[in-house]
Amino acid sequence: MKEQALNDKTELRQLALDxxxxxxEFQALHSQVTxxxxxxxxxxxxRFFEGLANKPKKKKPHRYLSLVYPQSGWKLSDTREVGQGKNKKRKARLYLxxxxxxxxVMHRELPExxxxQVCVKLNPSGRIHVIFLVEEPESQELSSKEPKKAVGVDLGITRLATLSDGRYLENPKPLERSLERIRLLQRRLSRKKFLSNNWLKAKRRLAKQYEYEHVKDLRRDLFFKLGxxxxxxxxxxxxxxxxxQGLIxxxxxxxxxxxxxxxxxxxLRAVLEWEFRKRGKLVLPVPxxxxxxxxxxxxxxNKGLTLEDRVFHCPYCGFTIDRDLNASLVLLKRAGWEPPVxxxxxxxLPPLPSLGLKRRQGVAMIQEAPALERG
Known part of the structure; x- marks a missing residue:
């Protein structure tokens, strides 16, 4: 029995157009989007054949939340500055x-x-983001200057990051703090009829809680500012x-x-690595x-050290220091660096507001530009 030949990319594109x-209903899409x-x-x-991902599955219509315009079908116009001072924003009109x-609301200037590629992404919370993919030469070449300062970062649950210079960042635990509210919204969602208007509203409320009110945006903003x-x-x-994954x-x-x-x-590790490498700086992973x-x-x-012990005491030389600080210094030493002191x-580390966050009723909230508006 002969195996059926798989369609190549060109044949799949033609099948989509047919x-x-x-x-x-599909004719409401631009041809290149199709x-x-x-x-x-x-x-x-x-990716499935290469063993990098699971077998592709059919995506339900209500879960297909993005469209991509590869070359044409879009146009930017009427780019302008609005507002003054801290409220100053750069706006533009986008035709799709x-x-x-x-x-x-343009977060940065870009060479049109x-x-x-232009990707239009609808988040489950109802926010729309437009991502412009710009082709430019990679700047990941290492700097020609000899590195002078190195920092070891130990990641943990109690303290999110402990640095070898003695500074640390507390773990804000955004998901754990908002878990009670998320569970309440999940119970309300479970009582709605699937795909009804009330179900969609309840799902958006849940997504807002998880996505940008307490969890995802707070976490990403904190990681980027730390990087x-x-x-x-x-x-x-x-x-x-x-x-x-093994730890979990x-x-x-x-x-x-x-x-x-x-x-x-x-x-967190991916963000820290990206911030260093885009500046041409060195990243050293160690065991x-x-x-x-x-x-x-x-x-x-110290074989007797347990997870509950927060202070490290060496049974051989008597050296005593905070457990996480010792780990960050060990990482630095394994990479071939010695701290000056x-x-x-x-x-x-500096309080959260100086990293771009503000406290509101005991919960860290993010100040960001509003999402795309229909107009």
């Missing part, structure tokens, strides 16, 4: 073929002649090569697994094994 001609849907399926299939005009802060002060970033799977307590998810170590139990001074292993005590 389906568009047969279905009047072809890009075929490209997504082709790429998902290739088959959809209409929108008013955008270098835009290769900028470290990249401006240091030339080398030393991180432990954590197997986060090996967790025995539900609360522990929740806090691992809430800390989002993988996302995470026994970083908390190894003595920074003599290298001895060993910090005697921990001190917190």
């Amino acid at each position: 389906l568009r001609k047969q279905n009047q 072809q890009q849907v075929a490209d997504r399926f082709y790429e998902a299939r290739q 073929s088959k959809i209409g005009f929108f008013t955008l 002649n270098q835009v290769s 900028v802060l470290l990249a401006q002060e240091y030339d080398v970033l030393v991180l432990e090569d954590l197997n986060v 799977q090996s967790g025995t307590k539900k609360r522990g697994r929740l806090r691992l998810y809430d800390s989002s170590f993988s996302e 995470a094994y026994n970083t908390s139990r190894e003595c920074f001074l003599c290298g001895g292993i 060993v910090p005697e005590e921990l001190r917190p």
